[in-house]
Amino acid sequence: MHELGIVTHVMKTLTDVAAENELTRIGSVTLEVGEVSGVIHEQILDCWDYMCTKRGPLFTGCKLILDTIPAVTYCSSCEKTYPTVQYGRTCPHCGSGETWLLEGNQCTIKEIEAE
Amino acid sequence: MSDIIEVKAGIEAENDKFAADVRKLLRNTHTRLINLMASPGAGKTSLLEQTIDGLKGAYKIAVLEADVDADVDAKRIEAHGAKAVQIHTGGSCHMDASMTLQALQTLDLNEYDLIFLENVGNLVCPAEFDVGADLKVMILSVPEGDDKPLKYPLMFQVTDCILVNKIDTDEIFDFDLQKLQKNVAPLNPKAQIIPISAFTGSGVENWIVYLREKLLAWNYSCH
Numbered sequence: 001m002h003e004l005g006i007v008t009h010v011m012k013t014l015t016d017v018a019a020e021n022e023l024t025r026i027g028s029v030t031l032e033v034g035e036v037s038g039v040i041h042e043q044i045l046d047c048w049d050y051m052c053t054k055r056g057p058l059f060t061g062c063k064l065i066l067d068t069i070p071a072v073t074y075c076s077s078c079e080k081t082y083p084t085v086q087y088g089r090t091c092p093h094c095g096s097g098e099t100w101l102l103e104g105n106q107c108t109i110k111e112i113e114a115e
Numbered sequence: 116m117s118d119i120i121e122v123k124a125g126i127e128a129e130n131d132k133f134a135a136d137v138r139k140l141l142r143n144t145h146t147r148l149i150n151l152m153a154s155p156g157a158g159k160t161s162l163l164e165q166t167i168d169g170l171k172g173a174y175k176i177a178v179l180e181a182d183v184d185a186d187v188d189a190k191r192i193e194a195h196g197a198k199a200v201q202i203h204t205g206g207s208c209h210m211d212a213s214m215t216l217q218a219l220q221t222l223d224l225n226e227y228d229l230i231f232l233e234n235v236g237n238l239v240c241p242a243e244f245d246v247g248a249d250l251k252v253m254i255l256s257v258p259e260g261d262d263k264p265l266k267y268p269l270m271f272q273v274t275d276c277i278l279v280n281k282i283d284t285d286e287i288f289d290f291d292l293q294k295l296q297k298n299v300a301p302l303n304p305k306a307q308i309i310p311i312s313a314f315t316g317s318g319v320e321n322w323i324v325y326l327r328e329k330l331l332a333w334n335y336s337c338h
Binding site (some may be wrong): 006009010012013014017021023027028054071089097098107108109110111112113114115 | 117118119120121122124125126127128129130137240268301
């Protein structure tokens with residue numbers, strides 16, 4: 001994935017949010033990260049800390065919090081759901097391969113703590 | 116004192132904004148954009164050479180050549196009579212919508228009916244970025260193997276059409292087209308799979324027919 005790219009996108013979005021809400025400092029940012037989003041936690045945290053030192057006072061000392069969202073797959077044959085990471089594409093209830101990811105590939109800015 | 120502010124913005128929001136701008140720009144000039152994706156060496160440029168020859172006269176074509184560096188592909192495209200715009204991604208492994216928009220803005224789009232974006236050779240990242248294209252086409256070449264959909268599922272999920280290139284070598288590489296179809300089906304049952312050889316030219320006419328049908332359908336839908 002693109003951890004550094006994600007970090008710069010997030011910071012750009014939050015710079016706009018800060019301007020709209022007249023914020024001068026962001027204490028923490030919470031990202032919702034799906035289990036199968038491909039985002040590597042360790043890498044994004046490293047990139048975040050690095051970019052915080054480069055982006056001026058708004059992000060000085062800002063903490064990144066990652067909320068992991070479990071991945072859930074839906075089986076269209078038996079209409080049940082199951083955890084994606086454990087069972088993959090094949091439904092553990094009926095063995096069907098007609099399955100679709102319901103959620104777990106997102107990467108969303110949930111909220112920020114700011115003043 | 117700190118406040119909690121809900122943001123609820125997807126990280127792809129900014130790219131999507133640019134993708135919408137690309138669509139708007141192209142709509143205004145009735146120009147169509149095809150995002151062509153594949154591994155390095157799968158035959159993107161060879162396919163484009165055959166495609167330009169196959170459509171010659173009927174449509175005015177430009178190609179956006181995205182490479183980390185060099186302009187060898189752009190020269191090959193121009194030798195076939197289409198306009199080429201070289202984009203150096205400077206190390207970036209994919210094209211995003213804002214880079215595509217910038218490249219399109221260097222062209223007088225009224226001059227062109229069809230634009231191909233020859234994406235950076237990579238089966239991972241290009242699949243993740245909407246560039247505002249009307250059609251996504253990927254090339255899988257025979258030496259890469261029929262198991263690629265299992266390893267790079269997103270690419271095979273998002274594409275509209277899979278061109279299986281170098282089909283003239285399938286016996287040497289023990290490549291099974293039926294196995295490939297079986298691997299693609301659960302990911303993307305609607306994907307059109309067309310075996311071709313950009314080298315011998317076999318099957319290329321089927322791709323040209325598919326493309327012409329798409330172009331005709333698009334023309335009807337915009338009048």
